[in-house]
Amino acid sequence: MVELIAKSPVADLLPVEAGSCRLVACAPAAITAIAPYAGAEEALSQALDSAHGLALPPAGRAAGTPGARLIWAGYRQYMLVGEIAPDAAVAAHAAVTDLSDGWVVLRLEGAGTESVLARLTPLDLDPGVFKRGHTARTELAHMMAVLTRTGEGMEIMLMRSFARWGVARIAEAMESVAAQAGLPD
Amino acid sequence: MRITCPLCGDRDLREFTYGGAAVYMDRPGADADLDALDAYLHLRDNPAGPTEELWSHDMGCRAWLKVRRDTVTHEILGTALAAEAKRGAG
Numbered sequence: 001m002v003e004l005i006a007k008s009p010v011a012d013l014l015p016v017e018a019g020s021c022r023l024v025a026c027a028p029a030a031i032t033a034i035a036p037y038a039g040a041e042e043a044l045s046q047a048l049d050s051a052h053g054l055a056l057p058p059a060g061r062a063a064g065t066p067g068a069r070l071i072w073a074g075y076r077q078y079m080l081v082g083e084i085a086p087d088a089a090v091a092a093h094a095a096v097t098d099l100s101d102g103w104v105v106l107r108l109e110g111a112g113t114e115s116v117l118a119r120l121t122p123l124d125l126d127p128g129v130f131k132r133g134h135t136a137r138t139e140l141a142h143m144m145a146v147l148t149r150t151g152e153g154m155e156i157m158l159m160r161s162f163a164r165w166g167v168a169r170i171a172e173a174m175e176s177v178a179a180q181a182g183l184p185d
Numbered sequence: 186m187r188i189t190c191p192l193c194g195d196r197d198l199r200e201f202t203y204g205g206a207a208v209y210m211d212r213p214g215a216d217a218d219l220d221a222l223d224a225y226l227h228l229r230d231n232p233a234g235p236t237e238e239l240w241s242h243d244m245g246c247r248a249w250l251k252v253r254r255d256t257v258t259h260e261i262l263g264t265a266l267a268a269e270a271k272r273g274a275g
Contacts (some may be wrong), residue, residue: 059192075192075248075249122197139200139244177244178195 009163010104016148016171019178020112023170026066026105026155031081033073033097034090041052051087054080061146062135071157072137073146081105081158103146104163108170109153117154119173123147125154141169186259191266192246204239206230207251208270233257239267 008025016023033109036044036056046055054070055079057063062071068082079099080086086096114125118139125148126128135148143166146157158166186198198211206229213221230236233256240250249267 060194074246075242077247123200137247138193138196144244185266 006101008104009091009160010106013108013164013167013171018171018174019110019181021108021110023117023167023174024107024109026107028105029083029100030079030085031099031103031105031157032086033095033099034086034104035076035095035097036078036081040093046088047087047089047093051089051097051178052080052084057135060134060136060137062133062150065101065154066150069148070151071146071148073135074137078099079103080145081157088171098142102158102160104160104166106156106158106163106170107150107153108156110161112181113154115177116170117147119144119176120169121147125149141166158164188240188242188250188251188252188261189264190242191264192248193222193242196242196245200242200244201250202241202243204241204249206235207239207267209239210267212250229253231272235262 008027010025014023014025014053018029024168041056048070049055052068054064054068057070057072059072064070066082068084071079071081073079082118083149090096115126121138123136123138130136130149132149132151135146139145140147140156140158143162148155186193188198188201189195208225208229213225222233235253235255238252238254240252242250251265251267251270253262255262
């Protein structure tokens, strides 16, 4: 049996620092899509709560900690991200799909992350509107993305195939914001 | 133009893709005659005013929405998840 070696598509590009912002790679052990069967949301929420202490969050919200985060990821879809795989009981109520190698998780941290992301997404990410624990599926530099504000910064999930391009666009926006901040008044 | 997604809230047009008239939700039954199928596939009103359309929020939550839009002003008069609108009608 061949031993396959997991390889991050962006590890050699990160971290990137510019101005007050820093872009780093998060490396969750697993990303699992959980899509509830029709009418099974309640039972699924209970199964997740008793197995992992995470009930299904409402639309636009994420629950949990960096090690085990349950993110609302669209219409009838959630993503379990972190160091855990879902309990077997979950599969009775939802379609469970391992997406660990399909998505890349980045984190943009520091002051002024909203200014950087304002160049890439139409979403209003003002801290008064898009608060800690809020999550959104939106467009980021023409790519599908999941944005989640956490205690550490803004977590950005991109599809693996776009990840290098995405890092380049975010780095470009970071440098642009830093350069503008350095201009004389 | 901005569309209010029932799940995501007020979002920019660039997140959405137009999916045609909401007539597509009312497919004639298997025993329908050819005239009904022809009308379902090809015959559309072209109103100057409110019309019902399908929009896919494909850069967002990826749900299909049934949107009531004024073709003259582009005002969005109402939005609903297409799946729920269909269940409500049926």
